[in-house]
Amino acid sequence: MRLSELKKGASAVVREVEDAHAADPIARRLRELGFVGGEPVRVVASGPVGGDPLLVQIGYTRFALRRAEAARVLVDGGVA
Amino acid sequence: MNALVESPRIALVGNPNSGKTALFNRLTGSQQKVANYAGVTVERKEGRFVAPSGRTLRLLDLPGAYSLDAASPDEAITRDICEGRYPGEPAPDLIVCVADATNLRLHLRFVLEVKRLGRPMVLALNMMDAARKRGIRIDVAALSDALGVPVVETIAVQRGGAAALVEHLDRSVAAVATAPSLPDSGDAAVEADLHAQVRAALAAAVTMPRATSTVDDALDRIVLHPIGGLAILAAVMFLIFQAVFSWAAPLQDAVGAGVGAAGAWIGGLLESMPLLHSLVTDGIFAGLGTVLEFLPQILILFLFILMLEESGYLPRAAFLLDRLMFKAGLTGRSFIPLLSSFACAIPGIMATRSIQDPRDRLTTILVAPLMTCSARLPVYTLLIGAFIPRQTVLGLFNLQGVVLFTLYFAGIVSALAVAWVIKRLRRDRSEHALLMELPSYRLPNPRDVAIGLWERAKIFLRRVTGIILALTVLLWFLSSFPAPPEGATLPPIDYSLAGRIGRWMEHVFAPIGFNWQICIALIPGLAAREVAVSSLATVYAMSAVGEDAIAAELGTAIAAQWSLATALSLLAWYVFAPQCMSTLAVIRRETNSWRNVGVAAGYLFALAYLASFVTYQIARALT
Numbered sequence: 067m068r069l070s071e072l073k074k075g076a077s078a079v080v081r082e083v084e085d086a087h088a089a090d091p092i093a094r095r096l097r098e099l100g101f102v103g104g105e106p107v108r109v110v111a112s113g114p115v116g117g118d119p120l121l122v123q124i125g126y127t128r129f130a131l132r133r134a135e136a137a138r139v140l141v142d143g144g145v146a
Numbered sequence: 147m148n149a150l151v152e153s154p155r156i157a158l159v160g161n162p163n164s165g166k167t168a169l170f171n172r173l174t175g176s177q178q179k180v181a182n183y184a185g186v187t188v189e190r191k192e193g194r195f196v197a198p199s200g201r202t203l204r205l206l207d208l209p210g211a212y213s214l215d216a217a218s219p220d221e222a223i224t225r226d227i228c229e230g231r232y233p234g235e236p237a238p239d240l241i242v243c244v245a246d247a248t249n250l251r252l253h254l255r256f257v258l259e260v261k262r263l264g265r266p267m268v269l270a271l272n273m274m275d276a277a278r279k280r281g282i283r284i285d286v287a288a289l290s291d292a293l294g295v296p297v298v299e300t301i302a303v304q305r306g307g308a309a310a311l312v313e314h315l316d317r318s319v320a321a322v323a324t325a326p327s328l329p330d331s332g333d334a335a336v337e338a339d340l341h342a343q344v345r346a347a348l349a350a351a352v353t354m355p356r357a358t359s360t361v362d363d364a365l366d367r368i369v370l371h372p373i374g375g376l377a378i379l380a381a382v383m384f385l386i387f388q389a390v391f392s393w394a395a396p397l398q399d400a401v402g403a404g405v406g407a408a409g410a411w412i413g414g415l416l417e418s419m420p421l422l423h424s425l426v427t428d429g430i431f432a433g434l435g436t437v438l439e440f441l442p443q444i445l446i447l448f449l450f451i452l453m454l455e456e457s458g459y460l461p462r463a464a465f466l467l468d469r470l471m472f473k474a475g476l477t478g479r480s481f482i483p484l485l486s487s488f489a490c491a492i493p494g495i496m497a498t499r500s501i502q503d504p505r506d507r508l509t510t511i512l513v514a515p516l517m518t519c520s521a522r523l524p525v526y527t528l529l530i531g532a533f534i535p536r537q538t539v540l541g542l543f544n545l546q547g548v549v550l551f552t553l554y555f556a557g558i559v560s561a562l563a564v565a566w567v568i569k570r571l572r573r574d575r576s577e578h579a580l581l582m583e584l585p586s587y588r589l590p591n592p593r594d595v596a597i598g599l600w601e602r603a604k605i606f607l608r609r610v611t612g613i614i615l616a617l618t619v620l621l622w623f624l625s626s627f628p629a630p631p632e633g634a635t636l637p638p639i640d641y642s643l644a645g646r647i648g649r650w651m652e653h654v655f656a657p658i659g660f661n662w663q664i665c666i667a668l669i670p671g672l673a674a675r676e677v678a679v680s681s682l683a684t685v686y687a688m689s690a691v692g693e694d695a696i697a698a699e700l701g702t703a704i705a706a707q708w709s710l711a712t713a714l715s716l717l718a719w720y721v722f723a724p725q726c727m728s729t730l731a732v733i734r735r736e737t738n739s740w741r742n743v744g745v746a747a748g749y750l751f752a753l754a755y756l757a758s759f760v761t762y763q764i765a766r767a768l769t
Contacts, residue, residue, distance in 0.1 A: 095579065096581070100341065102337065105341075111366060111367075113372075113466065113468060114372035123358065125249075126252065130465045130580055130581075135580065
């Protein structure tokens with residue numbers, strides 16, 4: 067499952083971040099920000115128009131991710 | 147000077163939102179020098195302070211970075227300076243890495259990355275007060291052991307909150323040692339390794355009762371609510387508008403009166419030299435007055451932006467608006483620069499520095515002049531008052547108000563349209579990332595806000611006064627020479643260079659309904675848009691004294707001489723009004739490119755001409 071498919075308020079655990087294309091700088095930055103295997107994540111809120119962007123809690127930090135960015139993050143154990 | 151060059155150089159690095167700048171302010175106070183790195187528009191902040199030993203230490207505040215694997219021009223500078231590869235910036239003798247004690251999971255990764263550079267460093271655990279309040283316990287000795295770097299606690303917003311750090315720096319710069327260098331970060335294995343080290347260090351030294359602050363959770367539930375959040379955002383915007391346009395008015399009048407009085411006094415001294423008198427009063431003081439009169443508005447605007455920035459609300463506003471702005475080819479981060487541009491495009495364009503993606507930043511800069519700045523209001527007021535009847539439409543709206551609203555709205559719509567077109571034309575279609583951290587809410591620290599306000603005001607004044615002064619003097623020259631011949635009947639400006647240029651321009655502007663008087667007024671309007679009103683007054687040889695009287699008299703004159711089509715055409719022209727030299731000069735400074743100035747001036751001129759042409763021709767056909 068992908069982070070972008072998680073419902074608001076749902077939690078999951080990161081499996082990995084997938085490169086959308088070779089040497090994907092966004093995927094790389096996501097890993098640097100802490101989206102690595104085993105980290106718990108939670109979707110805290112979503113934007114007012116079309117539920118985009120998502121507000122994602124990882125570690126002690128909250129990040130706003132557009133859905134296309136969140137789709138790079140594969141997660142386990144979440145509820146869609 | 148020599149002693150200063152030899153004093154030890156310390157670099158302050160850290161994640162964005164680590165309180166790095168507050169710590170820099172705490173250490174250096176007002177001993178700061180803000181400039182740009184050569185050739186780029188990334189801010190370079192340097193300060194110095196005297197340690198208890200009497201040693202002077204130089205402190206460089208590097209741009210905030212999430213990683214040394216740079217994703218933006220700011221991060222590239224931080225990386226290059228830390229690695230000692232930046233031309234003209236010797237490698238720092240010591241690196242202070244700042245981390246927010248409440249956000250260590252994220253910040254320690256960067257600390258470990260900096261450690262891999264193998265340079266002498268110390269970790270400043272900042273915001274220890276907030277950490278204690280949230281029940282976070284950190285065993286500093288254990289953390290230092292786990293990371294392998296010295297650790298000191300700091301509270302940047304508290305007097306004496308950096309004393310331990312100062313003492314540590316004082317001791318360590320005396321004994322600078324170098325550690326062996328380790329392989330570069332980047333690939334997935336190294337990344338996993340860094341995160342594993344962070345987890346191990348946290349497990350060894352930190353106990354955290356819960357991952358988030360309850361205050362943040364509660365506030366975000368309200369502020370980011372799909373409906374409530376947008377309502378709060380609208381209220382905040384309304385408050386800022388109210389402050390900028392009505393609270394500033396008495397201050398502006400006072401500044402205007404002060405500059406006017408000073409000009410009259412100096413003018414009185416120069417009575418015997420008419421040419422110098424005219425240069426000083428009509429050129430220098432008139433120009434200076436227009437700039438300084440905007441200063442109260444701009445300071446109030448900056449004050450609000452700084453407080454919103456410090457409190458952590460700005461990224462929330464960007465979060466709420468990102469989707470809408472993204473569709474138009476912008477980003478949520480464009481919101482504040484564009485909002486500021488309603489007061490004046492210059493602070494708006496300066497505020498685009500907070501947009502990391504260079505493409506998003508350029509688009510925002512290019513469309514910022516389309517937001518109706520307050521300098522256009524005098525022109526709108528004059529024309530609407532003279533040509534639009536004061537009647538009620540649909541039973542409750544004032545027609546004059548509706549026209550004014552339409553003009554503002556036309557600016558916003560065209561900004562979104564232009565941004566959309568830029569997005570289509572761009573060759574580089576790679577994804578623009580949002581990836582924006584929403585930091586913890588914080589009460590703005592008055593000292594940091596005051597320092598920020600002072601810095602921005604200084605930059606604004608330095609940039610604008612020079613340009614405006616030079617231009618007003620040039621335009622004064624154009625409108626004063628050559629002097630009218632003996633027995634001249636027309637106003638002096640007719641015989642001047644500006645008058646001749648105006649007559650020549652009439653050929654170009656006739657299809658959009660501008661007569662030569664308007665063309666002449668457009669020339670001084672280059673320096674500042676609202677000057678067009680006083681220029682029209684000069685051209686029509688108004689004898690009244692005082693701004694309101696001139697406007698009233700001028701309104702009657704143009705209502706009698708212009709057609710409605712001409713007036714509407716001029717209103718449409720001012721929606722795009724490309725002729726603000728200070729804006730173009732700021733675009734040059736902020737993008738470091740004359741090409742972008744050409745693009746901005748060119749497209750604004752083309753749109754203004756097109757809009758006026760369509761307006762004029764349709765209005766003429768209908769009336």
